[in-house]
Amino acid sequence: MIVDDLIRHPAAWLAAGGEAGAVVSSRIRLARNLRSAAFPGWAGEEECEKIWQKLRELLQAAPTLAGSYAIGMDELELLDRQLLFERRLISREHAGKGRGSGLVGTPDERLAVMVNEEDHLRMQVIRPGLDLREAWSVMNAMDDELGSRVDYAFSPRLGYLTACPSNVGTGLRASVMLHLPGLVLMNEMDPVIKGVTKIGMAVRGLWGEGTEAVGNMFQVSNQISLGEKEEEIVHSLEQIVLEIVEHEKNARARLRDRKEAILRDHVGRSRGILENAHILTSKEALDLLSGLRLGLEMSILKCVDRRLLDELLVLTQPAHLQKREGRKLKPRHRDLARAQRVRQVLAEAGVKPVE
């Protein structure tokens, strides 16, 4: 039921309304653990279940999480868990869990807390566009509310303790999703990735750790959570993102000036294939949607309803597609259903070249 309600509106990180440009969304994630209980990887199912039941109650009582839903992973079909992953509400790892772990979140999807992923609490605030400070302030409030009610595992020397050493300290991971087709088309993405990595940030794909950068989508996030204050982490990331956005703007300007035909060809082919293909893999769909998005942002294409197109980023993903069709589909049949859905949405969205 919860999942059925969620998919009635676009995922929180897509709700920017089409004016976001290179920055798709901002995300703050905080890892916390209870001092009194074994970490999820060491606790048995029964202990996990007790922790989940206790934490869901605490979380739902927190003012920032007013009106939130809570659901155990064991209450969800695999397809629904995959769908939550596609909406970036849970991790791929969490989607594979069962009894003893769960999710508490607000219906608008901006706040989501995984319970018993690799830490007892993985709290997430996600917002469209570049909005890290606001996301951090919401997160900070939620953390304070919970911190006053439970005893967090904390070391005066190290800070907050977590299952993985990379999260020890603040437990904070701030990340921004960027759409960078200009840099990719100008073959300038590699130096950007190298530069960002060199100053201690990580660059990942659309669905986080271990995922390839499809659709020219890149997630930039802090690597280190120890030894820096939260505000500093958020501030540094924001600065780097603004720099990358500047690079992307430059790349797009040079693309238009010096490689206009390549740009128009890329945009035109993306549109032509999306509107006419009958078989589309999710990777190809994301890559082509990137071209369409670039065309709209560079005024090569126009459309009546940009949000419909943005939503396709998620709606073309396997679980969303199957949910919509109301049944499980083999990959081959998903590719057919995906192409059909894309053709239909593009017709509705009224994509046209700007004369």
Added chain:
Amino acid sequence: MIVDDLIRHPAAWLAAGGEAGAVVSSRIRLARNLRSAAFPGWAGEEECEKIWQKLRELLQAAPTLAGSYAIGMDELELLDRQLLFERRLISREHAGKGRGSGLVGTPDERLAVMVNEEDHLRMQVIRPGLDLREAWSVMNAMDDELGSRVDYAFSPRLGYLTACPSNVGTGLRASVMLHLPGLVLMNEMDPVIKGVTKIGMAVRGLWGEGTEAVGNMFQVSNQISLGEKEEEIVHSLEQIVLEIVEHEKNARARLRDRKEAILRDHVGRSRGILENAHILTSKEALDLLSGLRLGLEMSILKCVDRRLLDELLVLTQPAHLQKREGRKLKPRHRDLARAQRVRQVLAEAGVKPVE
């Protein structure tokens, strides 16, 4: 001037009016040499020039060639010679020739005689669709007319003598151009090529010897011209072509029955890219036009004017493109002009999916 007149109408082999299906055109070519003169490869420029002047007069006086034009290769710019090659009126080799060689042909392009290519006379009759017998009968008449006026190099034991041993005997090469996307999409083209080769026929690409089979176009022709009567050669080829056409029909039927999505995807993408690309190489254009043609023939697509689309086969070729633009273009600029031309013609032709 001659070239400017020719390009006002579609190439002879394209004039089928869109109902030809798998068979694009039929061609008969006869190689003949004069007994009294050295073969072109051994004669000097002066001797070649004398032969050309003598033969152009003789040819233009022949009743079958009434109203024909005659032009020396040295009177033509390289671009015009390339254009004649693209229209299949001369060979690639002949397009590289200068003084001492020429072309005599009828304005409808159905008859064309290369003088001093590798033989003194290379006579060609080309007709749209499967029409080998009629082509042969026209050729036979032309050959008789000329044979009564000049003394052909002929050996009672071997037959007509030619520069290359593969043409000795009848000097005849009969060939049929086939469009076989069904067999290619069903991965069944290889056995067909093997079978055809085994019985002594050759399979080549769109522009003859040494050209790759782009656009799913294949030329099937006799390999051997010695030891068989002309009518037998023509008859055997016709039989083989009818068989291949049957295979192609079967392949298309199975494509529709068992691989409909692949078929629709192929046709849809071909159309989508042609209508929206801004950079198109000639090879890609031919490949995509093949998909469009298949879509029209299988009633997946419809259009107002099929002939416009057929003509693109030739109009997208480098020399035609440059002739139309009125200037020489670098390959990169040709790819832009080609894409623009294709978009324009497709809009004019009114291509739409059949609902």
